[in-house]
Amino acid sequence: MDDEVLGLDEARAAKPYAKELFGRFGVVNGVGLTRLGNRYAVKVNFETAPRADADLPREISGVPVVVQVVGRVHKQAGSL
């Protein structure tokens, strides 16, 4: 975890645009930061899988994008 990771400011700046851009392909549920090697990337989570033929962008303004389909997220409470 001590290695320098590049592109934090750029990845943060790309997050709002990622939500808007990827929202055209499906329901986005969460946009965050992740790491690819020594670079920061934007992570876009979908609630449902985009169409198989969707041409998803692989980067935004030079920032790599990682996509995952996480489905629905819910509170993990439990009954007593």
Added chain:
Amino acid sequence: MVANLTRFVPLTLTGKNGIDAAAAMVAAGIGVDAQTLQGLGRLAGVRATPLASGETVWKVGRTTGLTQGTVTATEVDDLTVGYDIGNVVFDNQVEIGPAVAGQPFSLGGDSGSLIVDAELFAVALLFAGNDVDATYANPIAPVLAGLQVQI
């Protein structure tokens, strides 16, 4: 009764939320050791630096017990979480995936688990997930600030 609710941060349905957290005072006569994580050891304190993607973390939860996970994303915004009261949106959350494929880091009932790093410093508070490969947690600093408590 095992405890009395003493503090909580209300959720809002009309804007963004930062934490889902509450504190309780354990009732007299209820044995508890809040400083020890079963199977891991004694809590070292609270970490001052933020988590990074790729880090290994652990938690001890009511449902799944001791599990190991990997931070898959930080600063997750616009995360919609389903509650009994409706959908609640959170910003600045931590996402954790299972360290072992097919073994979720958390399931229903694990909410409230303290998440620790490799040196047993508290780093986050578990509250949501998809029951498969994504767990969500509040970073520990805003939790402690919001509840006005210390570890």
